[in-house]
Amino acid sequence: MPHVIVKLWPGKTPERKRALSDAIVRDVTGILGCGDESVSVGFEEIDPHQWNERVFEPDIVARWDTLEKEPGYGPRPPRAAPNTKGQMK
Numbered sequence: 001m002p003h004v005i006v007k008l009w010p011g012k013t014p015e016r017k018r019a020l021s022d023a024i025v026r027d028v029t030g031i032l033g034c035g036d037e038s039v040s041v042g043f044e045e046i047d048p049h050q051w052n053e054r055v056f057e058p059d060i061v062a063r064w065d066t067l068e069k070e071p072g073y074g075p076r077p078p079r080a081a082p083n084t085k086g087q088m089k
Contacts, residue, residue, distance in 0.1 A: 002028060003040045007055050010045040017043055 004024050012020075021041040028039050046054050056074055060067065064077045 001034070001038055002032070003042070004028065005042050005044060007044045007046050007059070009048050009051070 006020065006024075021043075024041050025036050025039045028034070029036050052074075056071075060071060060074070061077050064070075070076075
């Protein structure tokens, strides 16, 4: 705990990925109070032409309610209407 997966377009150098990984580990351990042995970071390169199909729709739109930071692109999912008990459908 935790495992962080970074999905990004291809082309970043190994040095940039290492720098990002180091920053993620540093912040995760500092904020969550765990040791770096508890953190893993993976990178998944996604072709730009497949971004909507492989990332935007399944990971962002379909999981909108789990986002802490929303993207500044793409359509927002429709808001669910409350049911009769005041809970979201």
